[in-house]
Amino acid sequence: MRVRLEVPATSANLGPGYDSYGLALDIVDTLSLTVHDAAVDPHRCVEVTGEGAEVLPRDGSHLIMRIIGEVLDSEFPAVAAELRPRLSLECDNRIPHSRGLGSSAAAVVAGIGLAAELGAWSTGVELSRDRILEIATAVEGHPDNAAPAIFGGLTVSLSEPVKSWQVPVRTIEAVTVLVPSFRLDTEVARGLIPAGIDHAIAADNSARAGLLVHGMSNDSQVLYEATRDQLHQEFRRGAYPESMALVDALRADGLPAVVSGAGPTVLVLAEAVPDALVAEGFVAQRTAIDLGGYRVSREI
Numbered sequence: 001m002r003v004r005l006e007v008p009a010t011s012a013n014l015g016p017g018y019d020s021y022g023l024a025l026d027i028v029d030t031l032s033l034t035v036h037d038a039a040v041d042p043h044r045c046v047e048v049t050g051e052g053a054e055v056l057p058r059d060g061s062h063l064i065m066r067i068i069g070e071v072l073d074s075e076f077p078a079v080a081a082e083l084r085p086r087l088s089l090e091c092d093n094r095i096p097h098s099r100g101l102g103s104s105a106a107a108v109v110a111g112i113g114l115a116a117e118l119g120a121w122s123t124g125v126e127l128s129r130d131r132i133l134e135i136a137t138a139v140e141g142h143p144d145n146a147a148p149a150i151f152g153g154l155t156v157s158l159s160e161p162v163k164s165w166q167v168p169v170r171t172i173e174a175v176t177v178l179v180p181s182f183r184l185d186t187e188v189a190r191g192l193i194p195a196g197i198d199h200a201i202a203a204d205n206s207a208r209a210g211l212l213v214h215g216m217s218n219d220s221q222v223l224y225e226a227t228r229d230q231l232h233q234e235f236r237r238g239a240y241p242e243s244m245a246l247v248d249a250l251r252a253d254g255l256p257a258v259v260s261g262a263g264p265t266v267l268v269l270a271e272a273v274p275d276a277l278v279a280e281g282f283v284a285q286r287t288a289i290d291l292g293g294y295r296v297s298r299e300i
């Protein structure tokens with residue numbers, strides 16, 4: 001028995017929607033989980049091609065394998081001990097790591113989705129996508145990447161209680177990501193956010209977050225005003241100065257540019273960016289919006 005799963009990259013925040021807004025992108029990791037007849041070598045149960053192939057572990061400490069094991073234990077305890085030693089995983093990774101494109105959320109969602117499919121096959125019990133979001137949010141600490149990876153499109157999510165809604169995207173079909181070669185660990189970037197925030201800033205961000213929904217659904221002309229943020233990007237400027245310089249230059253040219261997630265990738269809510277504006281060290285890529293979230297299928 002084999003389960004195949006494709007999971008999209010995601011861009012969180014979109015400017016004003018810190019820890020709540022996210023967009024699924026057509027940059028996809030493909031995973032294949034095999035259930036063998038007998039136990040496999042636990043030190044060599046994972047194969048990786050593409051992003052991270054040189055550094056990711058090949059044993060049960062691999063993030064996706066670890067999540068599969070934890071979800072089998074917690075959600076499908078009757079079959080977990082019998083299944084876990086017989087699993088091997090193949091990963092074909094396309095989502096860049098530590099660039100603000102939701103690679104860790106994609107890995108976590110993939111692990112839960114694979115475990116859910118395996119659990120359903122062996123017990124008949126289905127995990128809903130809402131439950132998968134709850135589990136992924138508990139692991140990630142925020143729902144904004146996991147929600148679009150699960151449901152697709154543009155999502156607005158709450159952390160308490162964990163809940164997410166899809167917002168129809170009608171004004172744009174694709175966006176541009178400008179991906180640098182340098183990395184920033186999301187945990188490090190989260191450590192730069194202050195605990196409290198000025199009331200006027202919160203009010204301004206709230207207005208722009210509402211406007212962003214209007215911009216994505218009805219009127220792309222408002223996307224420039226809608227994407228200004230004061231909740232997170234400025235506090236992190238010192239951690240990604242090149243990205244903020246690029247955001248500033250793109251915005252000076254009238255483009256709705258923001259830092260993607262915790263950075264350092266820059267996201268522009270437009271299908272193209274003039275070549276002259278692409279700063280050295282960044283690679284511009286047009287990417288369609290993924291509308292369905294992760295896809296899973298069984299091969300028996």
Ligand SMILES: Nc1ncnc2c1ncn2[C@@H]1O[C@H](COP(=O)(O)OP(=O)(O)O)[C@@H](O)[C@H]1O
Nearest residue numbers: 063097098099100101102103104105107185186
């Ligand atoms: N497909 C994957 N398989 C295994 N580990 C992964 C995968 N994707 C991400 N990770 C882990 O997550 C780390 C990146 O997480 P993070 O700093 O949150 O960045 P991102 O913004 O890309 O989510 C990687 O260095 C790696 O340890």
Ligand SMILES: N[C@@H](CCOP(=O)(O)O)C(=O)O
Nearest residue numbers: 012019100101102186261262
């Ligand atoms: N809201 C989070 C989003 C992190 O996204 P990632 O793709 O950088 O992991 C934050 O801004 O910290």
